[in-house]
Amino acid sequence: MTFNSHQSFYIMKKSYLYLSGIIFLVSITLSSCKKFDYYQINPNTPTQADPSLELANIEQTAFATITTEASLATRQLVYAQSSSTTQNYGWQRADFSYKNIAQVVKMEQEAARIGKPNYKYLGKFFRSYYIVGMTLTFGDVPYAQAMQALNNNFSDGALRPVYDAQEDIYLQVLNDLKLASDSLSASGGTINNDIIYNGDITQWKKAINTFSLRVLMSLSKKEANTKLNIKQRFNDIVSNPSKYPLLTSNDDNAKLTYYDIVGNRYPYNNNNSLKTDYYLDDSFVKMLKDLKDPRLFVYATQTPNSVTAGLSPKDFNAYTGLIGSAPVADNVQKMTTGNASAINRRYAYDAVNEPSVAIGYPELQFILAEAVARGWITGDINKFYTGGIRSAMLFSRYKGDLAYTLDDIETYLKQPAVTLQSGTLLPQVIMQRYINTFMNTGWQSFYEQRRTGFPTFETAGAGILNGGKIPKRWMYPTAELNNNGVNVDNAIKRQYPGGDDINGVMWLLQ
Template sequence: MQFKTSYLLLVFGLLLLVSCQDYDEFQNDPNRTTQANPGLLLTNIEVSTLNSIDLNASMASRHLVNVNLVEDSQYYGWDRASFGFYNTLRQVKKMEEEAVNFQNQNFTAIARFFEAFIYEQITRQFGDIPQSEAMLAESGNFQPVYDPQEQVYLRIFELLEEANSLLEVTGPAINGDVVFNNDLLKWKKFINSFHLRVLMSLSVREDDPNLNLPSRFNTIYSNAGVYPIMESTDDNAFYSYSEETGNVYPFWRNASITTSYILEETFVERLKTFSDPRLFEMASPDSNSSDDDPLSFDSYSGLLGSAPLNANVARLTSGEGSSLNSRYVEDAEAEVNLSLGFAELNFILAEAAHRNWIPADADGFYEAGIRASMDYYDIDANLVDNYLAQPIITYQTSTGLEQILTQKHTAMFLNSGWEPFYDNRRTGFPEFNVDGGGIINEEGVPKRWMYPFSEINQNVDNLQQAIQRQFPLGDNVNAVMWSIQN
């Protein structure tokens, strides 16, 4: 009996000892890592965030027309969008946490950049958005307040300043980088060039003393040692496609692309008027053309983006309408996915000079932007010189803003995402035709997207406050957000 009692006491003691151990010790598998290399997150963040090939954007921006469906993006019939970018922002925050664990400040810098990039994407769609309380779900805040758009942009400026100052060109390497392959100087140029894009996107508010846009812009432009920016097309921000890696161009072997999408008429007619050789790289001759001379501008035509679907189908049946160049579906590496390029930067600088934000001549940047865009298509240098020599192309101060934005629009064909649409919303250039009889929105080109249904279900009080603060007539696509109010 004494032996049994001693045995039971021993077993009880062992159980008590085990029960006193931290419960978390039993949750951690010693054979599994509890940390993730930030490079594993970076690749997906880059590919998902910087994807700039968007057919909806191309239709809304009057580059392409769909002849199979009545697309909301083409006929401006959209209403709500989602807050999907916040999911990517969670990955960015996780990458920033892991950057601290790995003691790699350059990952922290890039995380700050992507945070700024994503917030800009979201606020341009809606207006006021959750920002200061957006990433506090882990602490129990599932109903974040909406920050006024001006405060959102001021925070974006701060994030971009932090990204530039934190990034050490000679510092620790980053892995998983499919954009610049660990070229940290190119990253720094990208960050600051993007900063200039954001500043110019707010040009309507150039007199706002809180934003101080001209001064901010000139500070970056005039201090290359602190704020390096893109210097050539070699600095373009893009990622490549390849059949070997299985990451192929999105339209590759998709025959429906060349049968469903036709170049938009006003876009094609402009290229023909300008004798623009880029047309031959973008499009195929229409069905009425002669096979004898595919490089004749007479062989190309477009369909009107604002015309009813049946009217465009009838014109297509009669032989009108140039489809996309066959290379887009036949070549797995047809083009790179260009997010922000040297051409765009030059047009931004040209506009800044035109607006007297920087002490420079707009015509030099205007020409450099055209040359960089031609280089993107590998256009022969003699053809480029001939193009620039045309009086209709020569920069004129009186029409300078329209010329800059029109050339910028051409340079952004099937790249740069929604930038050409937002440029038109901001400046009115180039003009988007809405008189064809098929436009769904009674007021023409919408100014924004309505807030997502998920916010009505989950965060309605804060949502309603934001709507009332911005839009007295309610949440609708024609409401004018703060950033584009005159």
């Protein structure tokens, strides 16, 4: 797929529909059924289904986190075919994801109908997962009244829902995640058709609790908020592993595994654009070279010039990137002279490649390390930090020893440039969390940089848009302005004095 100036963040959300449109269609459908149900029931077409039939589709959609767009926005990749609004920070609007939440609600309703509550509690998690993604994207979004509509309440308020304050959304999410973890149990029924954990309740608890810690850490600027009680909630999870188990290794990762089967291959397998148009960003290459990080060898290919010169693919001098903020012509010139490193061939040529990770063990270790650095918990920060790096490198060790060995990992960890220093704890932890996200985990690296300021994304080139600034959010969908104008206008005025602007600073970041 080729991305150009007219394609950006929206591509990763291409299946999302606007809330008002979904509610309108559902309301018409259901009201018609109420009037004419006697004549419209087809005994050969089931209108009810086991919740397990919804689960696999929900998992496939929710955990598909691999997108070049996030890598462009976070200065890991450069698109060299034409100007990219994502890469140059000129994006505008994104879409809501209520279509996906509606599918979760359907699973919950079917679970209630047949008495299988475990699907209901998984639904609590998936609802939270989606709404967190939405509020990170926009700021305030409809939630409480929107859920009423999705649960078949078609009052005027539900059809044109008010926008919930971000603080209230997070409070509901944290409570729902706790309820989900507390309530999943063997007595809640077998979880079938589960392509993530094969119905293992303990594994789901680990993923939900780890996601809870991610959500809590995303609220670090609000640690003094007594309504959310962030540090206490964080401690409650970490200090009680028997009640709130966490991921213990890469084997526990919440991930989609790919297979060399039609419909199940790596999402960029045989993608012509990825074969020719994507290069590593020079700032990312320099970061890895400065750290002598062997992941560079599995993320990138050496430059054509270095191949001609006879350099080894394990020679750091064999790699150079393009400038993400530069004009396209400048990057094309550097690329055509053979002095730029393309993305590693495995991303386009290996049908299996690596899993799509939604919630991973390395990220958990970096979250715990940051929590120690912030004084939220006690513990050995170096153990969490090195544990995160080691597991991240094991995950990326493409096809065993092909790129780097286990000894290479230990050598890397012993370098002075990698060892934690007392004055730079947070930047080092966040930087390693950032490196771990290459071509995985969706937009987490962007959100983390937005929250912490690390690493610095360069914006000095002449190709940059938005006045050289990195956007803080996306503007609300056009359909909301057309169909729910009063409520979206109130939400904009409440949050953003300058209007519905990509540079508006949401409550979460204040």
